Amino acid sequence: MEWEAVIGLEIHAQLATNSKIFSGASTAFGAEPNTQACAVDLALPGTLPVFNEEALRMAVKFGLAIDANIGRTSVFDRKNYFYPDLPKGYQTSQLFFPIVGEGHVDITLEDGTTKRVGVTRAHLEEDAGKSLHDEFPGMTGIDLNRAGTPLLEIVSEPDMRSAEEAVAYVRKIHSIVTSLGICDGNMAEGSFRCDCNVSVRLKGEEEFGTRTETKNINSFRFIEKAILGEIDRQIDLIEDGGRVVQETRLYDANKNETRSMRSKEEANDYRYFPCPDLLPIVIDEDYIDVIRDNLPELPDARKARFIEEYKLSDYDAMVLSGDHHMATYFETVAKAAGDSKLTANWVMGELSKHLNQNDTTIADSPVSADQLGGLLVRIKDNTISGNIAKKVFEAMWSEGGTADEIIEAKGLKQVTDTGAIEKIVDDVIANCTKQVEQYTSAEPEKRGKMIGFFMGQVMKATGGKANPGAVTGILKKKLDALCD
Amino acid sequence: MFDKTLAELAQGLENGDFSSVELTQAYLDRINAEDGKYNSYITVTGEQALDQAKAADETRAAGNAGAFTGLPIAHKDIFCTEGVRTSCASKMLDNFISPYNATVVNKFNAAGAVMLGKTNMDEFAMGSSNESSFYGPSKNPWDTDRVPGGSSGGSAAAVAAQLAPAATGTDTGGSIRQPAALCGITGLKPTYGRVSRFGMIAFASSLDQGGPMTRTAEDAAMMLNVMAGFDLNDSTSMQQDVPDYTADLSKPLAGLKIGLPKEFFPADLSPAIAEQVQNAIKEYEALGATVKEVSLPNTALAIPAYYIIAPSEASSNLSRFDGVRYGYRCESPVDLEDLYKRSRGEGFGTEVKRRIMVGAYALSEGFYDAYYKKAQQIRRLIKQDYVNALNEVDVIMGPTTPHPAFKLGEKTSDPVAMYMEDIFTISLNLAGMPGISIPCGQTEGLPVGLQIIGNYFAEAKLLNVAHQFQVATDWHKKTPQGI
Numbered sequence: 001m002e003w004e005a006v007i008g009l010e011i012h013a014q015l016a017t018n019s020k021i022f023s024g025a026s027t028a029f030g031a032e033p034n035t036q037a038c039a040v041d042l043a044l045p046g047t048l049p050v051f052n053e054e055a056l057r058m059a060v061k062f063g064l065a066i067d068a069n070i071g072r073t074s075v076f077d078r079k080n081y082f083y084p085d086l087p088k089g090y091q092t093s094q095l096f097f098p099i100v101g102e103g104h105v106d107i108t109l110e111d112g113t114t115k116r117v118g119v120t121r122a123h124l125e126e127d128a129g130k131s132l133h134d135e136f137p138g139m140t141g142i143d144l145n146r147a148g149t150p151l152l153e154i155v156s157e158p159d160m161r162s163a164e165e166a167v168a169y170v171r172k173i174h175s176i177v178t179s180l181g182i183c184d185g186n187m188a189e190g191s192f193r194c195d196c197n198v199s200v201r202l203k204g205e206e207e208f209g210t211r212t213e214t215k216n217i218n219s220f221r222f223i224e225k226a227i228l229g230e231i232d233r234q235i236d237l238i239e240d241g242g243r244v245v246q247e248t249r250l251y252d253a254n255k256n257e258t259r260s261m262r263s264k265e266e267a268n269d270y271r272y273f274p275c276p277d278l279l280p281i282v283i284d285e286d287y288i289d290v291i292r293d294n295l296p297e298l299p300d301a302r303k304a305r306f307i308e309e310y311k312l313s314d315y316d317a318m319v320l321s322g323d324h325h326m327a328t329y330f331e332t333v334a335k336a337a338g339d340s341k342l343t344a345n346w347v348m349g350e351l352s353k354h355l356n357q358n359d360t361t362i363a364d365s366p367v368s369a370d371q372l373g374g375l376l377v378r379i380k381d382n383t384i385s386g387n388i389a390k391k392v393f394e395a396m397w398s399e400g401g402t403a404d405e406i407i408e409a410k411g412l413k414q415v416t417d418t419g420a421i422e423k424i425v426d427d428v429i430a431n432c433t434k435q436v437e438q439y440t441s442a443e444p445e446k447r448g449k450m451i452g453f454f455m456g457q458v459m460k461a462t463g464g465k466a467n468p469g470a471v472t473g474i475l476k477k478k479l480d481a482l483c484d
Numbered sequence: 485m486f487d488k489t490l491a492e493l494a495q496g497l498e499n500g501d502f503s504s505v506e507l508t509q510a511y512l513d514r515i516n517a518e519d520g521k522y523n524s525y526i527t528v529t530g531e532q533a534l535d536q537a538k539a540a541d542e543t544r545a546a547g548n549a550g551a552f553t554g555l556p557i558a559h560k561d562i563f564c565t566e567g568v569r570t571s572c573a574s575k576m577l578d579n580f581i582s583p584y585n586a587t588v589v590n591k592f593n594a595a596g597a598v599m600l601g602k603t604n605m606d607e608f609a610m611g612s613s614n615e616s617s618f619y620g621p622s623k624n625p626w627d628t629d630r631v632p633g634g635s636s637g638g639s640a641a642a643v644a645a646q647l648a649p650a651a652t653g654t655d656t657g658g659s660i661r662q663p664a665a666l667c668g669i670t671g672l673k674p675t676y677g678r679v680s681r682f683g684m685i686a687f688a689s690s691l692d693q694g695g696p697m698t699r700t701a702e703d704a705a706m707m708l709n710v711m712a713g714f715d716l717n718d719s720t721s722m723q724q725d726v727p728d729y730t731a732d733l734s735k736p737l738a739g740l741k742i743g744l745p746k747e748f749f750p751a752d753l754s755p756a757i758a759e760q761v762q763n764a765i766k767e768y769e770a771l772g773a774t775v776k777e778v779s780l781p782n783t784a785l786a787i788p789a790y791y792i793i794a795p796s797e798a799s800s801n802l803s804r805f806d807g808v809r810y811g812y813r814c815e816s817p818v819d820l821e822d823l824y825k826r827s828r829g830e831g832f833g834t835e836v837k838r839r840i841m842v843g844a845y846a847l848s849e850g851f852y853d854a855y856y857k858k859a860q861q862i863r864r865l866i867k868q869d870y871v872n873a874l875n876e877v878d879v880i881m882g883p884t885t886p887h888p889a890f891k892l893g894e895k896t897s898d899p900v901a902m903y904m905e906d907i908f909t910i911s912l913n914l915a916g917m918p919g920i921s922i923p924c925g926q927t928e929g930l931p932v933g934l935q936i937i938g939n940y941f942a943e944a945k946l947l948n949v950a951h952q953f954q955v956a957t958d959w960h961k962k963t964p965q966g967i
Contacts, residue, residue, distance in 0.1 A: 039584055043804040046564045046683040048718050078800050082824055089803020271847035276689035276797055278719055
């Protein structure tokens, strides 16, 4: 039997407003618990919400970026349920008339194919606070700093058929919201998180299978793993004669599995109704036009420009333009280095490797674009070799400093003085009589490969600082002289 | 001194007949001596009041006094007052000291008013008799075996018993006008959005409106001058200029067109009430007004629509009282659900719980269209009725209540009978228009209220119409026996 997955995603993007969606309290991350929660956020008796118009502008930006219908009249509704970190006992959201209606994004898969994914809607709502269970044995702490942070909930159509498509979609949305500057995209801090609705069906069937919703996954990798795991779990379950139960599940990254959180039977009846404390938001064409005219460059346009302007391959352009921070970083380095190919290799190679290994993002990279640019300049002008550059990069990553400071401090400057190199080459030839004999007795066409050994010896002797081009030339000249 | 109006007290302060400290102390002494009979205050803020009075006297001495400087008033205990218990007459908030002031309170403070204390009310403003108060009912000064009305019953009783010259109230379905009528005072419910709701603990957000409860229309105008206005903290407050509500009080009423809705004079209306109201209408005709019959055909639907919309909003508004952050928390909860159930079960009174349940039911999945949505449609019809009627006439008049003050306990076992007490007031909250109740007669020694209704933002007109009646008659000067 051939199975097919059906995936729809709900993405919660925290909007990058300075203050909360319905109060003047700061939205900055990481403050002491409850220091950024005002009377409105605490839901003190008598307090009322006042809508932060900046959140509206940001939502409209997003709607325009995905070619969506913008709700000319949108209405806040109350979603009623009890939870200790939900101070009012309801979440102010938009059910009936969202600010952003139907739209779409195009995703590119690794094999180069593209696919259009529908966005059903995107609506404004407030985030809840946080319940802290670990710090207080036998009790729960409540931190309301996050309560009231504006969220844009972006709901996709169930258009995705694989974990790869789902991740490509999430990356695309991430790329759009960060490019628009409406979300910092920081998944580790929860600024951008994803609920995955997954079901499976036999290929060719029209009906959807029963879906599960896996909540609040906060990295691209976990999204992929959670979906893959959930697809396998559902297929195994059905093949063993079982039934998928409609339920909410949690992804446990440590165990790499999802587990049941609550079933549909226990689900709340949210008793939605229009919030009587807030007026409907009515916007006109002028309002939308001003925002449209001031939209920044969007990821698709940026990718096309990267191909055109930096002569990048389609794949490189996609990777480098996809993430707003990545794109900005790349452009800064490329301009400094004056070599887009070299820059692409470094950003996608050494830098990305370090970011992945350290589980951090380019926005938090310890090596800034200016630092990397300075390093590439020194490769370009032959001050250091590519290999030495990796050592400099390591030092930059762990200790900081500019390329020039590190090269100077560690004495890594490349030896280009041919006299000095010749002396070392002479020493190597004198000390490696056996290898010299092999070289001279070998067929001339095989000698090219054998030169690598001598190269290695010279580099060892110079601590890698000798200019590789110069060494090769000198070695070849001196060894070949011995052959005659 | 205690029978003086705000306007007269302001004159006395201005003339130097007494200081604000003397005036305030006199009221505090009187409250201390007399309020045991009426239970009109939940909290008396003596120390703070004297501090405010002293500051007001200093302001006056410095030549900076305004119209309200040094005048003592009471606030309904639904308005948040910084550093003072704000209970909403509920066990749930018995321990709640508000860390901030309601906008209305701030405005009175800024105007130099002195707060005597916080008045009794129905719990969370849910009731028409004051009997749902956690602190026990306030009593009607005309007959302490009778209710003062509700929910702003404490404010009405305090003004009628001369324990405050004026007080703030709030009106969700008649909660200013009905107790004003039952206690023989003047009570104005402004247009929805005229007075900020910020810091006024929400019962039904789309219906709640704060307003003045006073001896006279002139005093109500003085109060509204302070209370009214747009507030950045309340998105539903209106960006509409605030006129000087005292400016038009003396305008003659010649040519005033009064509409009498036939639905406000049903066959089962108490004949005594009908008679007093008709007499008042005759008085207006004598003042030059003309009268015509109008119709508000959907009046009968107002109570059922209201008892869907108000409880629905209340069920959500009162969710914040969960025992987690402030207010009542049950003893030793075993888990979260226990905490919620017992805190709310023990903290709320019967009527509040009844309305939360009705509201939660009306909003629940599968019932929303049949109840809440239908009620909102009726609400639009009712509003249109008023708009149509007020296209034909300047003001609408009728009785404020179907009966005079009833006995304590008379209707507590029959919630629907209690709800019917608001039959003439409730539709106006659904429409959002302003209305005022003034004393217009008596029956068996109990006051009868005349309700005057006007178009959106026609408060100045209502106050003018009410004031002219009070110039021509003495009903507003009647005081209960022994006061």
